[in-house]
Amino acid sequence: ATTKETDCLINGDYSVKCKKEGKDVYMPFSFIQRYFEVYGSMETTSDGYERFGFHHSYSDVHPLPERYSPDGVFMMFDSYNVEERGRVKCISAIEGVPVSTQWTSGGHYYPIQIAQFGLSHYSKYLTEHKPRIIVLEDGEGNDLSEWLLPDRISQIRTKTDRINEENNIVEFNTPENIKNPGVTLSVDEAKLVTLTLDVKFINNGSVTVLLRTGDGNLFRIHYILSDSLIYLEGRDLFYGLGSEKKNKWIHLSRKVMVDFQKGLSLKMTKNKRAKFKSVARIAAVCFRGHGFFDNVSLSSAAHLDNFFDAANYLVRRQDHRGGWPIMVTRKLVPEMLELSPGWYSAMGQGQAISLLVRAFLKTKDQKYLDTASKALKIFEIDSAHGGVLAKFAGKFDWYEEYPTTPSSFVLNGFIYSLMGLYDLKQTASGETAEHANRLYNAGMDSLRHMLLMFDSGSGTFYDLKHITLGIAPNRARWDYHTVHINQLLILSLIDKDPLFANTAKRWMEYMKGKRSPHN
Amino acid sequence: ATTKETDCLINGDYSVKCKKEGKDVYMPFSFIQRYFEVYGSMETTSDGYERFGFHHSYSDVHPLPERYSPDGVFMMFDSYNVEERGRVKCISAIEGVPVSTQWTSGGHYYPIQIAQFGLSHYSKYLTEHKPRIIVLEDGEGNDLSEWLLPDRISQIRTKTDRINEENNIVEFNTPENIKNPGVTLSVDEAKLVTLTLDVKFINNGSVTVLLRTGDGNLFRIHYILSDSLIYLEGRDLFYGLGSEKKNKWIHLSRKVMVDFQKGLSLKMTKNKRAKFKSVARIAAVCFRGHGFFDNVSLSSAAHLDNFFDAANYLVRRQDHRGGWPIMVTRKLVPEMLELSPGWYSAMGQGQAISLLVRAFLKTKDQKYLDTASKALKIFEIDSAHGGVLAKFAGKFDWYEEYPTTPSSFVLNGFIYSLMGLYDLKQTASGETAEHANRLYNAGMDSLRHMLLMFDSGSGTFYDLKHITLGIAPNRARWDYHTVHINQLLILSLIDKDPLFANTAKRWMEYMKGKRSPHN
Numbered sequence A, B: 001a002t003t004k005e006t007d008c009l010i011n012g013d014y015s016v017k018c019k020k021e022g023k024d025v026y027m028p029f030s031f032i033q034r035y036f037e038v039y040g041s042m043e044t045t046s047d048g049y050e051r052f053g054f055h056h057s058y059s060d061v062h063p064l065p066e067r068y069s070p071d072g073v074f075m076m077f078d079s080y081n082v083e084e085r086g087r088v089k090c091i092s093a094i095e096g097v098p099v100s101t102q103w104t105s106g107g108h109y110y111p112i113q114i115a116q117f118g119l120s121h122y123s124k125y126l127t128e129h130k131p132r133i134i135v136l137e138d139g140e141g142n143d144l145s146e147w148l149l150p151d152r153i154s155q156i157r158t159k160t161d162r163i164n165e166e167n168n169i170v171e172f173n174t175p176e177n178i179k180n181p182g183v184t185l186s187v188d189e190a191k192l193v194t195l196t197l198d199v200k201f202i203n204n205g206s207v208t209v210l211l212r213t214g215d216g217n218l219f220r221i222h223y224i225l226s227d228s229l230i231y232l233e234g235r236d237l238f239y240g241l242g243s244e245k246k247n248k249w250i251h252l253s254r255k256v257m258v259d260f261q262k263g264l265s266l267k268m269t270k271n272k273r274a275k276f277k278s279v280a281r282i283a284a285v286c287f288r289g290h291g292f293f294d295n296v297s298l299s300s301a302a303h304l305d306n307f308f309d310a311a312n313y314l315v316r317r318q319d320h321r322g323g324w325p326i327m328v329t330r331k332l333v334p335e336m337l338e339l340s341p342g343w344y345s346a347m348g349q350g351q352a353i354s355l356l357v358r359a360f361l362k363t364k365d366q367k368y369l370d371t372a373s374k375a376l377k378i379f380e381i382d383s384a385h386g387g388v389l390a391k392f393a394g395k396f397d398w399y400e401e402y403p404t405t406p407s408s409f410v411l412n413g414f415i416y417s418l419m420g421l422y423d424l425k426q427t428a429s430g431e432t433a434e435h436a437n438r439l440y441n442a443g444m445d446s447l448r449h450m451l452l453m454f455d456s457g458s459g460t461f462y463d464l465k466h467i468t469l470g471i472a473p474n475r476a477r478w479d480y481h482t483v484h485i486n487q488l489l490i491l492s493l494i495d496k497d498p499l500f501a502n503t504a505k506r507w508m509e510y511m512k513g514k515r516s517p518h519n
């Protein structure tokens, strides 16, 4: 059969060149992709066979664990790499948590991102193999001969730890000047690039990691006693540890290549950055000034460090209302739905609770549970009065990710808040458990009544602001649709209502192009 | 460039044969049509050019009048042909209104269908050209020589009308037996096939229309004094006029070819029927028994007759609660949402009101307005107590097309009920106007808050039972989507809230494949 060109008139509006062979008409994928919002490309199978892969969605639902528990993996967060996201400016060396550029390029501490950072590392801690680790120096061997001294006046020696006499630490003493190389241990490591160490500075010292980049030159990351978050000067990148850390033991845990990458982001395009990173190696670790260090290691990961950095941040930074206020303007719909700096997010509160509950269960340290308990208060304050509580149709309690007026009813944020309440009610006892339980039950009742409002028949809606504002619905893109599905799958593990499993099943089918029935 | 075959793997599940030319991949329309629920076929333009027409929807939005008024055209009902629909068993010759086979093959009087029948004829009356009419006999000429008598004892003569002495009527007297041809006027008419006449039987008489069908044979439609709705015996089709019509003037108005078609439907397939119909002609009109007739005409239409048949039916058949109960079981969701015979429909009540208001405005006969006013009561009775009132989230009044428990919130039926309330509040005065106004305002308030729940982002939902039952959404097929749009366009004419016009505009765009934005 011969193939001929034929015009195809689309809805009477414009033409597309198609092929015709006998009675069959073929339409170009370039049109199909744009018109129907689908995806496709030529793919080569493992046996070298070429074919075209058509994909309804760019996202996938990964299998979840078969049970959920408040000390377990948090949803599919073990697959998250929060710190590598473009909207993370860097990991603060002061707080040990990410700084977000979402909605403000200047950066801010965004409790949702911080909780997600902590929960992802906790989940990775549970699901990944034990990290590989090389101890570079623990002060126990007395042999410090591998450390290079920068000059004749600089010193390095082991010393008994005053806090734990069975432990040795290393004392160093060099000029403070950042131009001085400090006491230096050379390494050559491209794989185990998480640096962990304990350090205490007596004066204005610093820690430096030397990298050898692809061009054979050196690049330096300096961790300094400053309140500056991050700045780059040529091939010198600076992270502040906080000006008040002098004379205190600091436990530093850094994903060095992330620190490097975030530094490059300050001045370079994404493509140039990627090239730079792929060939960097850790060449040395240096200490300068006067102080002590111990437990200098390179490892494949230090998830619990990251987890506790986040948990401790939340304990430290909770405000008098029990919340973590968000200090940026959030414009959900410009000039219609805006939040002024200082708003709280039920999702932030909920994910913080999920993180704090895990920190409590891991340590049995009551401070984590107390912090989680105090975080409940904001769930009972109306959005209009600075809280996160909305009511749908004046009847159904809804904890708002973005507590706008009128309400926006973001689904994923609400369900995350319910997961936090679940974690706390299952873990706490007495008044706290009752309080969390009351909030959880009210929220679950709302969800049962309102869940299907988010079902578009071919996907899901991100929120309900089309209903409250009378505007076009905000369809959830496929990655948010996937989050919705994962959340329902988690709920189906903790609630016996078949609504959650049935709806998740249908929503998964939507990802393969199936639609709900029509009348 | 050469065109090659290539496999396309759909969502990793199954393969479809595609074409590849250079870097371009072409997918077969047979797949696209099924997968995306779109439409297409080869079309030839007026200048003979062949092309492929791709259509997102099979339905179109027709332009509506620029203003709406309670005595005007009802939406796009001037394009409806209610009586020709497959689910109309026939037009009852007893009541003059359609009998529905929806949900029961036995047939029932369905107020919605009856109101739509009346409203469509009223709208056609307003928009169509004046009908063409041939008066076959009005008794005014004294010359009855064209009438054939079946035998020597049969008689025909003109007579003065006792009610109106300026008018003559025709008296006929023949054997009653249906085998007797009666007094007969031969005609040969294929276009003006609406028969109207006035007749009064003294004994058990009948009217017969003789048709000549395509095979050259005769077919007889008998209108008899019986309570039987319709039955077919060979080539004799019987419609009952009602056993109690003896000694009363009957105004008969029949679309003869519809009567013929519905008779054939009793025994024939659709294809065979269509063939039969296309070649039938009216060959004669006959009266038998003893009685009087007048104003025997053939015309292109008798819309006002049909309209008043419907209006008078509604006046006659309104029950003590002010409603028109529907005597079939309606299973919206089998074993979950079922209505037992005797339910009322807010859509039925509303469309009946729209019809009755038009009958009142046409005639100034108060009985129509009184009937409309009495129809309001049911709007205030809960669905659970036999009325049509539902409340969404315990807050928003909704008048139910199908008053199920839990509620189903069918959109088009609700808006039709609001149109009825609007027509009445605009037309009535005093207590009735206030009552209708109160119901209308409450409903419009609900609609404003709930309208966007029906927006799927790429079409509309028929109802909200997915929300009340937690099941898959019921997407509106394109013809219902078109009804939704037409209804919003009407509302935009009577309510200044831009919500209606804006939403209608977006819903029209959905019909060309546009979607609401995603996040």
Ligand SMILES: [Ca+2]
Pocket (backbone or CB within 6 Å): A138, A139, A140, A167, A168, A169, A294, A295
């Ligand atoms: Ca040690």
Ligand SMILES: [Ca+2]
Pocket (backbone or CB within 6 Å): B138, B139, B140, B167, B168, B169, B294, B295
């Ligand atoms: Ca006359």
